[in-house]
Structures are given as structure tokens and as C-alpha cells.
Amino acid sequence: MARLESHRERWSHARWYVLALVVLLAGACTSRTPTAEARAKPAGGATSLPESSQPQQTASPAIPADPLPSWNAGAARDAIVAFVARVTRQDGPDFVPPSERIATFDNDGTLWSEQPMYVQLAFALDRVRDLAPKHPEWHNREPFKSVLAGDAKNALAGGEHAVAELIAATHAGVTTEEFDAIVRQWISTAHHPRYGRPYIEVVYQPMLELLAYLRANGFKTFIVSGGGADFIRPWAGDVYGIPPEQIIGSRAKLKYEVHDGVPRIERLAGVDFVDDKAGKPVGIQEQIGQRPIAAFGNSDGDFEMLEWTTSGPGPRLGMIVHHTDPTREWAYDRDSPIGTLARALDEAPKRGWIVIDMKQDWKTVYPFEQ
Amino acid sequence: MARLESHRERWSHARWYVLALVVLLAGACTSRTPTAEARAKPAGGATSLPESSQPQQTASPAIPADPLPSWNAGAARDAIVAFVARVTRQDGPDFVPPSERIATFDNDGTLWSEQPMYVQLAFALDRVRDLAPKHPEWHNREPFKSVLAGDAKNALAGGEHAVAELIAATHAGVTTEEFDAIVRQWISTAHHPRYGRPYIEVVYQPMLELLAYLRANGFKTFIVSGGGADFIRPWAGDVYGIPPEQIIGSRAKLKYEVHDGVPRIERLAGVDFVDDKAGKPVGIQEQIGQRPIAAFGNSDGDFEMLEWTTSGPGPRLGMIVHHTDPTREWAYDRDSPIGTLARALDEAPKRGWIVIDMKQDWKTVYPFEQ
Numbered sequence: 095m096a097r098l099e100s101h102r103e104r105w106s107h108a109r110w111y112v113l114a115l116v117v118l119l120a121g122a123c124t125s126r127t128p129t130a131e132a133r134a135k136p137a138g139g140a141t142s143l144p145e146s147s148q149p150q151q152t153a154s155p156a157i158p159a160d161p162l163p164s165w166n167a168g169a170a171r172d173a174i175v176a177f178v179a180r181v182t183r184q185d186g187p188d189f190v191p192p193s194e195r196i197a198t199f200d201n202d203g204t205l206w207s208e209q210p211m212y213v214q215l216a217f218a219l220d221r222v223r224d225l226a227p228k229h230p231e232w233h234n235r236e237p238f239k240s241v242l243a244g245d246a247k248n249a250l251a252g253g254e255h256a257v258a259e260l261i262a263a264t265h266a267g268v269t270t271e272e273f274d275a276i277v278r279q280w281i282s283t284a285h286h287p288r289y290g291r292p293y294i295e296v297v298y299q300p301m302l303e304l305l306a307y308l309r310a311n312g313f314k315t316f317i318v319s320g321g322g323a324d325f326i327r328p329w330a331g332d333v334y335g336i337p338p339e340q341i342i343g344s345r346a347k348l349k350y351e352v353h354d355g356v357p358r359i360e361r362l363a364g365v366d367f368v369d370d371k372a373g374k375p376v377g378i379q380e381q382i383g384q385r386p387i388a389a390f391g392n393s394d395g396d397f398e399m400l401e402w403t404t405s406g407p408g409p410r411l412g413m414i415v416h417h418t419d420p421t422r423e424w425a426y427d428r429d430s431p432i433g434t435l436a437r438a439l440d441e442a443p444k445r446g447w448i449v450i451d452m453k454q455d456w457k458t459v460y461p462f463e464q
Numbered sequence: 465m466a467r468l469e470s471h472r473e474r475w476s477h478a479r480w481y482v483l484a485l486v487v488l489l490a491g492a493c494t495s496r497t498p499t500a501e502a503r504a505k506p507a508g509g510a511t512s513l514p515e516s517s518q519p520q521q522t523a524s525p526a527i528p529a530d531p532l533p534s535w536n537a538g539a540a541r542d543a544i545v546a547f548v549a550r551v552t553r554q555d556g557p558d559f560v561p562p563s564e565r566i567a568t569f570d571n572d573g574t575l576w577s578e579q580p581m582y583v584q585l586a587f588a589l590d591r592v593r594d595l596a597p598k599h600p601e602w603h604n605r606e607p608f609k610s611v612l613a614g615d616a617k618n619a620l621a622g623g624e625h626a627v628a629e630l631i632a633a634t635h636a637g638v639t640t641e642e643f644d645a646i647v648r649q650w651i652s653t654a655h656h657p658r659y660g661r662p663y664i665e666v667v668y669q670p671m672l673e674l675l676a677y678l679r680a681n682g683f684k685t686f687i688v689s690g691g692g693a694d695f696i697r698p699w700a701g702d703v704y705g706i707p708p709e710q711i712i713g714s715r716a717k718l719k720y721e722v723h724d725g726v727p728r729i730e731r732l733a734g735v736d737f738v739d740d741k742a743g744k745p746v747g748i749q750e751q752i753g754q755r756p757i758a759a760f761g762n763s764d765g766d767f768e769m770l771e772w773t774t775s776g777p778g779p780r781l782g783m784i785v786h787h788t789d790p791t792r793e794w795a796y797d798r799d800s801p802i803g804t805l806a807r808a809l810d811e812a813p814k815r816g817w818i819v820i821d822m823k824q825d826w827k828t829v830y831p832f833e834q
Contacts, residue, residue: 193707270749314709327753337563338753339684339709348749350742350768357768357775359749372720379640379718379729381751383697383708398720398727405727 192312201319203392262363320370374399419453562682571689573762632733690740744769782817789823
């Protein structure tokens with residue numbers, strides 16, 4: 095992954111952002127459930143709850159055994175525990191039946207690190223290089239020529255057309271099941287450039303605990319990502335405990351075809367749906383069919399999801415992961431091209447959204463710290 | 465509903481079909497979970513299984529307590545029980561982990577009656593009449609003028625443009641939450657013209673039992689309908705035991721907007737996705753993200769869903785409800801414009817799909833017979 099690092103250094107952040115966004119939006123649905131290849135710690139591992147902490151029937155925020163051990167005491171942790179107590183207290187005024195306990199989570203920057211680049215972008219660049227031996231013509235053809243020469247900046251000079259070619263080459267022209275296998279293979283071998291660990295270990299331990307805590311209290315947890323659902327589904331079961339049908343993301347156009355009697359679903363180069371910003375409530379409506387009561391994000395791309403979620407009647411919880419820890423993770427917000435957080439940060443107080451201060455609120459960031 | 469009957473008699477089947485198809489394709493996602501207003505018997509009611517019949521660990525087709533009491537002994541029932549035994553036998557060669565036990569069901573003609581017209585079409589026509597007082601101009605404007613005068617045939621003479629206007633008037637121009645409330649209100653008051661009962665009681669008791677039986681054996685059950693997901697979600701929880709996020713259907717275009725600080729999702733007049741024929745495997749891939757191992761349909765519109773499902777490796781089950789009972793329900797297949805069943809019927813034997821002979825295989829058709 096060192097080669098990615100050297101690329102990154104030569105690129106401006108803004109350039110990354112342009113490519114990252116578009117590559118992310120090329121995602122489409124894939125299939126299969128996770129295999130043992132996804133080597134991350136199962137979400138239930140560090141966070142399994144004693145039966146006594148399941149469906150809370152009391153208003154007390156004191157949990158029998160701490161289900162959120164990686165969270166420091168503070169407003170963020172208190173808000174989570176109080177909210178769960180409110181909606182699960184069967185005789186309380188704010189009881190929400192389990193069928194309506196829907197919680198949605200952004201992925202990049204909310205459940206795993208999105209720096210120094212979106213993981214799906216690292217995948218796309220690796221895939222261009224992996225495919226190059228089968229495409230000798232790429233050495234003489236932009237944008238591939240520049241990517242392979244390490245000059246991604248020049249590759250992107252071709253604008254939208256160049257980006258579309260990169261997407262088609264790395265995310266399309268294969269069946270959904272082939273793409274699933276490609277992602278599984280990549281995610282089981284690629285390593286995060288800073289930590290030298292598989293990407294699926296560079297996930298936030300406090301959020302794994304939160305996912306498990308909500309599920310233990312009768313919630314259904316969904317991912318609502320600007321990235322491709324196809325890229326997340328192959329490993330999200332093992333890593334987050336979230337099954338494929340609870341992953342919502344951007345989608346490529348798909349085509350069902352039968353070749354020599356064998357049916358397949360082909361991933362086309364076109365983008366079918368962009369699950370970002372105002373697309374997030376639409377994606378939620380299309381696939382979940384009801385408004386969540388809790389939503390978690392980290393950037394302005396999650397603004398509308400939090401707005402939609404917290405504008406409904408009854409108890410609502412909106413939370414924002416604020417990246418404030420340059421030592422253990424990264425510190426960035428309004429000036430970062432990746433995970434820009436400005437409007438949502440500014441409006442959080444008046445909207446009642448809780449800002450999670452990563453540095454203050456998280457005792458542990460990654461599972462491997464433990 | 466007598467007025468619908470009189471309409472129906474004056475229309476040709478083919479005409480119904482044209483409108484029915486397009487109206488059905490106008491569906492979009494709605495929200496909310498079912499309320500007590502949906503008055504159907506909960507799916508678990510007549511079909512709840514004793515704990516001893518949950519996750520089968522033996523190969524024996526003998527179930528401790530009969531979970532399928534409305535099915536007569538025969539090839540169809542045997543196929544279901546044998547399949548469930550195969551995939552749930554943990555030490556068997558065909559064991560399928562629960563995460564991959566995905567079963568998909570068509571709705572119209574598979575879970576409830578689609579004759580004498582698609583229920584969603586009855587809804588659309590009723591809605592034109594209900595809205596007419598607010599639209600005095602409709603009495604002088606086609607296609608509404610003809611619909612209101614009872615001359616639907618003439619209304620459809622305007623072709624696609626007329627149909628688009630009917631869709632826009634009955635399924636669009638409202639928010640998803642408003643549409644949800646409209647469907648709830650309608651479904652709780654409208655009655656099936658033949659049986660004089662709420663439509664949600666004109667569902668197939670054997671299929672309710674099958675849904676519950678599969679779920680008791682660790683399956684996740686999904687609806688994959690050519691109709692609008694929006695039209696099914698408000699009542700499918702109470703009637704079928706299937707939550708909104710497990711309903712896949714055709715979709716209208718949606719738009720997220722904020723008016724005076726209040727966010728809403730508007731249903732637009734355009735069709736976003738047609739979940740029929742080759743669209744069914746695509747819809748499955750987009751929302752479920754993995755290939756089902758069992759699929760149930762009743763028409764050629766389900767052909768590709770069954771083809772996709774039963775072409776995968778390992779144990780697979782494809783079943784077709786064949787409408788063979790003119791006394792208790794209807795008898796129709798290849799010549800019917802609604803629920804046309806020709807190619808799937810012809811190819812069933814060579815593809816190993818089991819044809820359910822409604823007259824022979826079902827002891828009971830509707831719950832209200834009991």
C-alpha cells in the first residue's frame with residue numbers, strides 16, 4: 095500500500111475528492127454473505143451483551159453490564175443510553191415498538207476511517223493496476239496510462255470522461271457475483287497505509303459496541319452510505335453484524351441477462367442512484383420504507399439523513415462523529431475535502447444533534463488497540 | 465365496490481391489463497409500520513408454529529405439529545417440507561446457514577387474489593372518484609371525465625398520456641407519509657367485489673402458513689412485486705408478517721425537500737423502477753444483495769425471479785401457484801391478461817419448478833373459509 099501513499103502525496107486533497115466522490119458513486123449491489131475470509135473481529139465479539147441488558151424495561155440509564163466499554167462517560171454516551179431507555183420502556187410515554195426501532199449509520203468516517211482516502215478509492219486504484227496486465231493498451235491510453243505511471247493528477251485532467259472510464263474499468267463489466275468475489279479478495283489482502291492492518295480492522299470499536307447495543311435493544315441497524323452497497327456487503331456481516339439487505343448505498347445500473355442458459359446480473363458503467371446528501375432519505379425510503387428514529391453520520395453528506403430522522407414525531411436521536419483526534423485517528427472537519435463537516439456541525443446545537451468528540455468520548459478508537 | 469364491478473363488466477380484460485400494468489408500475493416507497501387499522505388476521509395467527517417445529521434438525525419430513533394444515537398431502541407440500549428439511553439439517557450436505565435462507569414471494573396472485581382486477585388498480589380508480597370533488601375541472605377533462613362517467617374504456621383511449629395523468633393524480637403529488645395514510649385508509653374500508661370482505665382477507669391461507677413455516681425455520685421472507693412497494697408496505701406487516709424493508713416493488717421517483725423547515729419526501733409522477741420480469745432479479749440484487757434460495761410466483765412476470773433463484777448452486781426451490789379453482793378462487797393461466805402463465809408453466813418440468821395446483825393442493829384457500 096506504500097505505492098498509494100506516494101500517489102497521495104503528489105495529489106492535492108481536492109483532486110482526491112473529485113475522483114473519490116465519483117468512484118464512490120459507481121457502487122452497485124453485490125451478493126453473497128460474508129465468509130471467514132473477512133478476518134475482522136465479529137461485531138458481537140467485544141460487545142456481546144448479557145441477556146439482562148436486552149430490551150430495557152426500566153428508565154434507569156444504569157446498564158447491568160457496561161455495553162459501551164469503549165465510551166468515556168460524558169454527554170454522548172449519556173445521550174445514547176438515555177435514548178435507548180426511553181424508547182424501550184414499555185410503560186413509558188416514549189415507547190417505540192421494535193418494528194419502528196430503525197437506526198441508520200453512514201459508513202465512511204462513521205464506522206471506519208475514511209482517511210487518508212476513501213477505502214473504495216484505494217480499491218479502484220489497486221484494481222486498475224491489477225487489471226493492467228490484461229490491458230496492454232492502457233499503457234498508451236488515458237486515463238490509465240497516467241494512473242499506471244503514478245501520475246493520477248494527469249489522469250484526472252480528462253475530467254468526467256476520464257473518471258467514467260476508470261469506473262467502467264474497475265466497477266463494471268463484471269457480474270455482481272464476480273464483483274463480490276473481487277471485493278472479498280481485495281479486502282482480505284489490502285492493508286491500511288497508516289496502520290498496516292486490513293481495512294476491516296480499521297473500524298471504530300465504540301461504534302461496533304453501539305451497533306450491538308442497539309440491536310440488543312430491539313433495533314434494526316442499517317448502513318446508509320454514499321459508497322457502493324456492493325463494496326460494503328461482502329464484509330459488513332462479519333465486521334458490523336449487518337446483513338446485505340440492510341446495506342443501502344450508491345448503485346450502478348444492473349442488467350439481468352441469460353448467456354447459454356446461465357442467468358447473470360451484469361454491472362453496467364452507468365450510475366443508477368447516488369446515495370448521498372438528499373439521496374440518503376430517498377434511499378432510506380426506497381429500501382427501508384419507514385423513517386429511522388436514530389441516525390449517525392460524520393459529514394455534511396449525512397445532513398439530510400439526520401434532518402429527516404430527527405424531524406419525525408416522538409423520541410429521535412441524531413449523532414455526529416467529530417474527528418478530533420490527530421494522534422489516534424485524524425482531526426478534520428470544515429476544511430477537509432474528505433468528510434467535510436461544516437453545516438451539520440454549525441446546526442447541531444439548534445437541531446439537538448449530539449456531537450461525538452472522538453478524542454474525549456472514545457476510550458478506544460480501534461479494536462486492535464485493546 | 466359494486467361500482468367497480470359494473471366498470472369491470474364494460475371493460476375488456478385487455479384494457480384492464482394495460483391500465484393495470486402501468487398503474488402498478490407507479491408504486492413508490494412509503495413509510496410507517498402497520499397499525500391496528502389493518503384489520504387482517506396477523507400472519508402468525510392461524511399459522512403460529514410450536515417451538516418444537518422451529519429450525520428442523522432432522523431429515524424427516526414428519527413435522528411435530530403440522531405447520532401447513534391448509535395444504536393437502538401431495539407433491540407440492542412434500543417439496544416444501546423436504547426442501548426445508550434439507551437446508552436446515554446442520555450435519556447434512558445441503559445445509560444453508562440462516563443468513564442465506566432468503567425466500568422471495570410475488571404478491572398479486574401468489575399471496576392474494578389478483579382477480580377480477582389487481583387490487584392496486586381498484587385503489588387507483590377509487591382514488592380518482594374520491595378526489596373528484598376537489599377537482600371540478602376533471603368533469604370536463606380526459607381521462608378523468610370518462611373515468612367519472614364510468615367509461616374507462618374511453619378514458620384509456622388517450623394512451624400513455626392518459627395513463628400518466630391517472631397515475632399522477634392517484635399516486636403522485638403527495639408525500640410518502642401522506643400516501644401511506646391514504647393506502648391505510650383505503651385498505652381498511654374497501655371490499656373485494658366477489659367476497660364482500662376487506663382485500664386483506666382475500667389472501668391465501670396456505671401461503672400464510674408457508675411464510676410462517678419458512679420463518680420458523682430461519683428464513684427471511686421478502687415480497688418481490690410488480691406492484692408498488694408503497695401500496696404493500698402499510699399492511700404487509702399485519703397480514704403477511706413481512707416488515708417494510710422486506711418489501712421490494714416498483715417505485716415512483718422520489719424527491720426530498722424542505723418546506724418551511726419541515727422535510728418531506730414527495731412522490732413524483734415519473735416511474736423510477738419497474739420490478740417485473742427481468743426487473744425482479746435486479747430489484748432483488750439492489751435491495752437484498754444476495755440470490756434467494758427459494759422463490760414463489762404465479763405468472764410469467766415471475767419467470768426471471770424463479771430462473772435466477774433456481775440457477776444458483778446448492779438446494780433451490782421454485783414454485784408456481786397455478787390458479788385451477790374456479791369455484792373457490794379463479795381458474796386461469798396462458799390466456800389471461802392478468803397473471804398470464806404460459807412460458808413458466810411450459811418450462812416448469814425441465815427446470816424442476818413445482819406447480820401448485822390450487823384446487824388439488826389447497827385444503828383451504830382463504831382464512832375466512834375456516
